[in-house]
Amino acid sequence: MRWVLVALMVAATVLADLLQSHEMKQAGEQSVTARGFARLLETIARRRLLILGIACNAVSFLSFMALVQTEPLSFAVPASSASFVLETALAKFVLHERLGPRRTAGALAVLAGVVLVGG
Amino acid sequence: MSNLPSRSGALLKTYVILAFFLALKALGNSAMAWGMKQVPERMSVNPALYLHAMLNPFVALGVAALAVSLLVRMALFSLADLSFVLPVTAIGYVFAVFLGKVFLHETVTEQRWLGTLLIFAGAVLVGSTSRDTTSPKESRQP
Numbered sequence: 131m132r133w134v135l136v137a138l139m140v141a142a143t144v145l146a147d148l149l150q151s152h153e154m155k156q157a158g159e160q161s162v163t164a165r166g167f168a169r170l171l172e173t174i175a176r177r178r179l180l181i182l183g184i185a186c187n188a189v190s191f192l193s194f195m196a197l198v199q200t201e202p203l204s205f206a207v208p209a210s211s212a213s214f215v216l217e218t219a220l221a222k223f224v225l226h227e228r229l230g231p232r233r234t235a236g237a238l239a240v241l242a243g244v245v246l247v248g249g
Numbered sequence: 250m251s252n253l254p255s256r257s258g259a260l261l262k263t264y265v266i267l268a269f270f271l272a273l274k275a276l277g278n279s280a281m282a283w284g285m286k287q288v289p290e291r292m293s294v295n296p297a298l299y300l301h302a303m304l305n306p307f308v309a310l311g312v313a314a315l316a317v318s319l320l321v322r323m324a325l326f327s328l329a330d331l332s333f334v335l336p337v338t339a340i341g342y343v344f345a346v347f348l349g350k351v352f353l354h355e356t357v358t359e360q361r362w363l364g365t366l367l368i369f370a371g372a373v374l375v376g377s378t379s380r381d382t383t384s385p386k387e388s389r390q391p
Binding site: 147148237248 | 259262266269285291299302315319320321322323324326327328330331332333334335336339342346360361363365366368369370371373375376377378382383384
């Protein structure tokens with residue numbers, strides 16, 4: 131059961147972030163003032179893929195809640211970092227972001243750190 | 250050079266929103282973890298169990314803070330690449346270790362300190378790269 135939850139959580143997280151990153155770049159610069167939040171909610175209501183992204187967040191979140199109830203955090207946190215690797219690769223190949231050596235090295239250091247903290 | 254002020258303004262805005270996100274996430278996770286430990290039922294596929302868990306005030310506060318943090322993170326996505334946002338938001342793990350050490354008096358092992366140091370160094374490294382490599386106006390800069 132625990133690997134089913136991990137797989138569900140990772141797949142949902144990856145899809146959520148790809149959809150949200152893609153849609154928000156297209157929607158243009160947002161802010162977090164009261165007016166900014168109103169505009170952000172309006173943007174979400176208009177973009178179906180953004181709503182799908184949020185639904186994926188909900189699936190990922192509920193899987194994580196269920197996972198930490200039965201498994202130790204020291205398993206759940208490093209397991210969830212699998213999405214970090216997948217997302218960074220997909221950011222390059224699907225979203226066409228330019229990673230460069232510095233960003234790649236930094237991302238690898240963060241990944242190693244997350245595994246150490248969780249393990 | 251004429252667009253330098255607006256670009257550094259956007260960079261400052263990115264870091265302000267990042268700090269706001271990290272604070273909300275820390276609050277949300279702590280409240281959620283505290284509340285969930287008080288909920289007796291084991292979670293399953295039954296959605297009623299999750300709704301019932303949210304009746305716990307700490308779980309409710311956690312859900313509210315995490316929901317707002319989700320919106321704040323979406324605003325962050327409008328300003329920076331996914332491959333930029335992911336590593337810099339990992340600074341949250343560093344906060345969690347310090348909060349655990351200072352407020353909950355948790356023992357932090359050497360392995361955890363090493364992990365924390367790696368996350369911090371990696372996030373600083375990623376933070377020094379151009380935050381947006383896909384928008385047309387940013388891709389013109391070297």
